[in-house]
Amino acid sequence: MNTYVRLFIVVIPVLLMLGCGTTGSAIKGDDTAGSSAPAEESGAASSVAAPDDSGFSGNALSDGSSAPAAFSGDPLDDPSSLLSKRVIYFDYDRSSVKPQYRAVIEAHAAYMADHPAARVTLEGHADERGSREYNMALGERRAQAVRRLLALQGASAVQLDVVSFGEERPAVMGHNEMSWERNRRVELVYAGR
Amino acid sequence: MVRLIVWCAVIGLCVMQPARAVLNIEITQGVDEATPIAVVPFGNSGMATLPVDLAEIISADLQRSGRFSPLPRRDFLARPSEGRQVRFKDWRVLNAENLVIGKITRSGNGYTIQFQLFDVFRGVQLVGYNIPADGRVLPVSGLRRAAHQIADIIYEALTGERGVFATRIAYVTAVEGLSGALKYSLMVADADGYGSRAVLNSKQPLLSPSWSPNGKWLAYASFEKRRPKLFIQEIVSGRREMLTSFPGLNGAPSWSPNGRKLAMVLSKDGNPEIYLYDRSRKKLRRLTHHLGIDTEPVWAPDGRSIVFTSDRGGQPQLYRISVNGGDAQRLTFEGKYNAKASFSPDGKLLAMVHGANGKYYIALLELETGILRVLTDGALDESPSFAPNGSMIIYATRGRRSGVLAAVSVDGRVKQRLSLPEGDAREPAWSPFKR
DSSP: OOOOOOOOOOOOHHHTTOOOOOOTTTGGGSSSSSGOOOOGGTTTTTGSSGGGGGGOOOHHHHHHTTTTOOOOOOOOOOOTGGGGGEEEOOTTTOOOOGGGGGGHHHHHHHHHOOTOOOEEEEEEOSSSOOOOHHHHHHHHHHHHHHHHHHHTTOGGGGGEEEEEETTTTTSSSOOOOOHHHHSSEEEEEEETO | OOOOOOOOEEOOTTTTOOOOOOOOEEEEEEEEEEEEEEEOOOTTOOOOOOSOOOOHHHHHHHHTSEEEEEEOOGGGGGOHHHHHHOOOOHHHHHTOOOEEEEEEEEEETTTEEEEEEEETTEEEEEEEEETTTSSSSSSSHHHHHHHHHHHHHHHHHHHHHOOOOOOOOEEEEEEEOOOOOEEEEEEEETTTOOOOTEEEEEOOOEEEEOOOTTEEEEEEHHHHEEEEEEEEEEEETOOEEEEESSSSEEEEEEEEETSSSSEEOOTSSSSSSSEEEEETEEEEEEEEOOOOOEOOOOOOOSSSEEEEEEETTOOOOEEEEEEEEEEEEEEESSEEEEEEEEOOOOSSSEEEEEEEETTTEEEEEETTTTTTEEEOOBOOOEEEEEOOOOOOEEEEEEEESEEEEEETTTTTTEEEEEEEESEEEEEEEEEOOOO
């Protein structure tokens, strides 16, 4: 098999690890310094918006477009733009995109069509309930659902990448319905931002 | 049913052990009819101090099984270390049903151990062993393991079932670092929680550890460069081999009973499907073909079929498919959520995550009858894994402050909890027997 890659890394013999449980990371080399920065820092500053706040109707859209036209620069940086919304929330064990997010996705698709160099990673997540690998698959399916809509509305396939973190990277640490609904999400992460 | 809150043993007697690597084990529920047994401190043939308190380790093992109730040492009327010193009436007055005595002897640059197990009321020896049997000696580092082996011999002699005290568990921890970011570790510890050590540390998620059948390797999924990849790693040497790094999911590895193949989930063809990977031929074969989610494959102990989780019926349920492919047969019908199966070693039972009324329990399905029994009462229980003797199931549950590991006997009567001093412990996998 061509794609088969072997990678041998000799870790410090496990006996030496007694007494130093936090050191001796075998994969330090792979793990770039910035990689521990959660997605929230890298372009989804508005991800704190609760799922219910983001019920964008036509109303919200016209609010955005009639805002003072003073904003100059990349529309991605305009806090009043729909592009500032970069988290899509989902129902439990569901991967269908709810109607209130169509406008946000449309705005991002239009931006990507206008900016062919833009690259977006769609990070799928699930809440903590149930089994971890099933949640990994569920997170991927959610991200794929967003990807399909973006592509339908003008983003090109090369601009879109999908990765699922399942329940492994919760946005909120709690163990109740309020936390869970914020964790069932897809984050749009623009490269280099 | 009387529930016994028996005791709380802190496994962490060795000062060399760093505090954060200690797992606490607590018996949260035992059986009423636990057999009273006296384990006498082992004689030490002239050594000033014993390097390891063998009797203490043996007692703790037997206690943890929930089937035995070791008597407190302070009640002992005598401390025999050889058969000729035993007076059975000393033990009958304590109502001890069984008696364990032994001695440890310095020999060359190591140690030898002798022990005997008696039936107190009949006044006869049941078993007696010299360890090692082959005339060699044990290094000091081998004494804890020898104590677990002695506990295994005692357990088997008295219950007829092979003991699992000399086995290990693998699990994943997530601990918040100083920066607030989580640090993940793949850990291996003795079955009593002692001697836990990291076999891999990462800043990105680690999940789904699976033991090779010879107990020497672990397969797992690791996010590296923000993408999931599958690895196998030899535990002793740390030697690591990347198995897959396809676009999409690379997860849920599961070793075949003969060690030659691994089942896994990949979504490289656009959808999560089960694949079998042949290690010697380096060939990948797709097993499932369905638009739904197919994941969490586990091998039946006879190696002929795979049980996996699929939402092809609308909700996650367990299905079975031949390793040669064909149609998948649905196994679970009760409840809206059944996932992450673990086979009992005899292939007759499946443990799983069972969702009902918004809560997630560990349940057991009897394959022949289709009867499902809920074993646990946590709200967020997950990741069941059978002990290699089929007596207990270890799983992850939510403690008051963090994720903890717990174990429950197959009959639901014995419950233990294993917790870390800080951070989450999750995804336990019980090792096979040492070969």
